[in-house]
Amino acid sequence: MKYQAGRIEHNDNISHEHPLKEFVLILVALSVAVLLGFLALGWLVDVVVDRMDARTEARLSALVAWTPPRSEPALRGREAWTQALVDDLLACAGVAQPVTVRISRARAPNAMVAPGGLVIVHTGLFDHVQSENGMAFVLAHELAHMAQRDHLRALGRSLVLIAGATVLTGDGSATAGVLAPAQHLGQSRYSRGRETAADARALATLNCRYGHAGGATEFFATLQREQGEASALAHYLASHPSMAARIAALQGAMRQAGIGTGVLRPLPRF
Amino acid sequence: METLFLLAFWTVPIVLGYVFGRMAEARHYRSIIAREKNFVHLPATSLRTLLGNGPVARSELVTGSVVIAVDHFKKAASTLRALVGGPVKSYETLLDRAKREALLRLKESCPGAHEIVNVRLETMPIAGSQPRQVTGVEVLAYGTAIYYVEQSAVA
Numbered sequence: 001m002k003y004q005a006g007r008i009e010h011n012d013n014i015s016h017e018h019p020l021k022e023f024v025l026i027l028v029a030l031s032v033a034v035l036l037g038f039l040a041l042g043w044l045v046d047v048v049v050d051r052m053d054a055r056t057e058a059r060l061s062a063l064v065a066w067t068p069p070r071s072e073p074a075l076r077g078r079e080a081w082t083q084a085l086v087d088d089l090l091a092c093a094g095v096a097q098p099v100t101v102r103i104s105r106a107r108a109p110n111a112m113v114a115p116g117g118l119v120i121v122h123t124g125l126f127d128h129v130q131s132e133n134g135m136a137f138v139l140a141h142e143l144a145h146m147a148q149r150d151h152l153r154a155l156g157r158s159l160v161l162i163a164g165a166t167v168l169t170g171d172g173s174a175t176a177g178v179l180a181p182a183q184h185l186g187q188s189r190y191s192r193g194r195e196t197a198a199d200a201r202a203l204a205t206l207n208c209r210y211g212h213a214g215g216a217t218e219f220f221a222t223l224q225r226e227q228g229e230a231s232a233l234a235h236y237l238a239s240h241p242s243m244a245a246r247i248a249a250l251q252g253a254m255r256q257a258g259i260g261t262g263v264l265r266p267l268p269r270f
Numbered sequence: 271m272e273t274l275f276l277l278a279f280w281t282v283p284i285v286l287g288y289v290f291g292r293m294a295e296a297r298h299y300r301s302i303i304a305r306e307k308n309f310v311h312l313p314a315t316s317l318r319t320l321l322g323n324g325p326v327a328r329s330e331l332v333t334g335s336v337v338i339a340v341d342h343f344k345k346a347a348s349t350l351r352a353l354v355g356g357p358v359k360s361y362e363t364l365l366d367r368a369k370r371e372a373l374l375r376l377k378e379s380c381p382g383a384h385e386i387v388n389v390r391l392e393t394m395p396i397a398g399s400q401p402r403q404v405t406g407v408e409v410l411a412y413g414t415a416i417y418y419v420e421q422s423a424v425a
Contacts, residue, residue, distance in 0.1 A: 003321045005310050008370075014362040019347065020288075022359050026350040 038160065045156030049149050057149065058097065064155065065116025068102045075103040075123065078270050082121055085132065086139055092208035093143035093201070109223070113142050113151050128222045131264035133215025137206050144201035150194050199246060203253055212262030213254050217247045287341030295363060302370050309377045314386040320416060321385050328417040332386060334375030335410040337396060338368050345404075365393065365407065372411040380415040389413035 052060075071079045083101040090099060099117045109128040111121045119142050129135045145151060206213045224243035254260070313321060320326070340361075347360035369391055376386065389411060396406040 003313050003315065005313050007306055007310055011366065014366045015357070015359045017359065019292075019343070019360055023343075023347045023350065026347075026354055030350065030353060 034164070037164065038157075041160040041164075042157050045153055045160065049152045049156060052149070052152075054096065057152065060152065061097075061115045061117070065118070066114075068100065068114075068118055068120070071103040072105065075105065078121075078123070078126065079103045081268060081270075082135070082139070085136055086119060086143070089136060089140055089143060089205055089209055092205045093140055094147045094205075095143050099143070099146070109219070111138050111142050113146050115151055115155065117146070119143070119146075125219075126267070126270065129215075129218050129267065130222075131215045131218065131267055133206065133210060133264045134218030135267065136209065137202055137213075137216045138219050140202035140205035140209075141198050143205065144198035145194070147201065148194065148197060150198070153194070196249065199250060200253055203250060203257075203259065207257075207259045210262065210265075213250075213259045214261035215264050216250050216254070220247050220250075283342035284346045285343075287343035287345070291341035291343055295367065298367050298371070302367065302374065305374050305378075306370070309374065312377050312381075312383065312385065314373060314377060314389045314413060316389050317387050320387060322416070322418055325419045326416055327419045330380070330415050330417075331412065332376055332380045332383070332415045333410060333412045334372045334377070334379055335408060336368055336371040336375060337406050337408045338364060338371075339406040340364065340404060365409070368393070368407055368409040369411075372409040376411040376413060382417065383415035384418045385416050386413040387416060 070076075079101060082103065086099050086101050095117075097117045099119055101119050101121065103121050103123060106122040107124045108122055109124040111119065111125055113119055119139065121139075125135070125138060129138065203213050203216055206216055220243045224247070315321065344360040344364060348358045351358045351360070372391065373389070376389070380386070390413065392410040392412075394408045394410070395404045396408055397403065398405040
């Protein structure tokens with residue numbers, strides 16, 4: 001047998017495709033698949049949440065609820081006043097469960113609902129409304145989220161996201177970390193559609209409680225004036241319809257339903 | 271903002287890995303091809319018997335080994351590939367280069383030999399600081415260099 005030395009003319013052991021092609025192809029295909037899966041599962045969450053009965057909702061809320069610490073002593077006055085306001089609104093808002101109000105010292109004008117009938121109000125919100133009616137509208141908006149079970153929807157979506165990330169990566173490690181901000185996104189924000197629905201519901205609640213919807217646009221008008229300067233608001237504004245659009249939508253809805261404005265009750269001095 | 275930081279945190283090493291990894295790979299292939307041409311006269315086979323048939327003056331164990339780093343682009347591409355399965359193309363060139371480089375270093379370690387027989391290749395991953403992490407590969411080539419009594423070398 002004769003040995004013939006040779007040089008590698010065409011290397012069959014490596015693929016001659018551009019390395020980026022494989023990378024981009026898999027990345028795009030996976031992103032599309034994940035997005036479609038998330039949308040489908042999100043829709044499924046909506047179906048489940050809509051069909052859930054009140055007892056199941058209460059049991060589910062109890063699982064994730066936490067007992068909030070009392071507000072700091074200096075804020076107790078605001079807490080008691082806001083609690084009374086919320087209690088007055090409950091029947092009109094169509095919320096059956098008891099609601100607890102907690103005031104949190106934070107400059108961002110914000111209010112949010114947490115599972116277990118908890119409404120958290122930032123102190124900054126008090127500087128952004130001029131009347132009790134204005135505050136009542138913001139609280140009614142949050143109660144509308146509660147009545148619409150929007151926090152359960154957000155919770156369901158983030159559960160889907162965490163489960164999906166864990167299944168895809170095999171563990172909760174490095175790759176799952178990429179999705180961490182998205183989980184946060186799912187927890188703290190509702191879709192624009194849910195926000196608009198909550199606005200409409202809050203309007204009805206306000207009309208039911210006071211006999212008119214005066215002060216409904218107060219908070220948004222204040223935000224609109226500040227929009228240019230305050231960057232701290234950016235995160236809040238991002239998921240919400242623009243202020244001008246929201247004010248216009250509210251005024252349109254008021255005209256359509258024949259809801260007028262009336263005398264506003266003053267905000268107590270704290 | 272945090273998302274942007276996180277995105278940069280993940281993208282920058284991958285882009286760096288792609289740019290410098292591609293440059294290093296192209297340079298390495300040029301060197302491999304040129305050196306293989308210089309050493310084409312020295313046969314290295316996996317045979318257990320000799321190619322030549324003259325009296326052997328001397329034989330010795332020779333080794334050649336190389337360690338090549340896995341860049342972050344190759345790692346990211348293989349991570350993506352691991353999700354869907356199939357050939358990990360980004361590692362093919364890495365291992366091809368490592369094997370050919372190890373064989374070249376084997377030959378360069380015994381320039382006066384007439385042939386190298388019983389050549390074997392071993393591949394080992396170099397582990398990183400975290401479990402299951404791989405930062406590079408080592409390929410070791412070893413064989414027996416044969417020196418014939420002069421004038422009876424392989425034709």
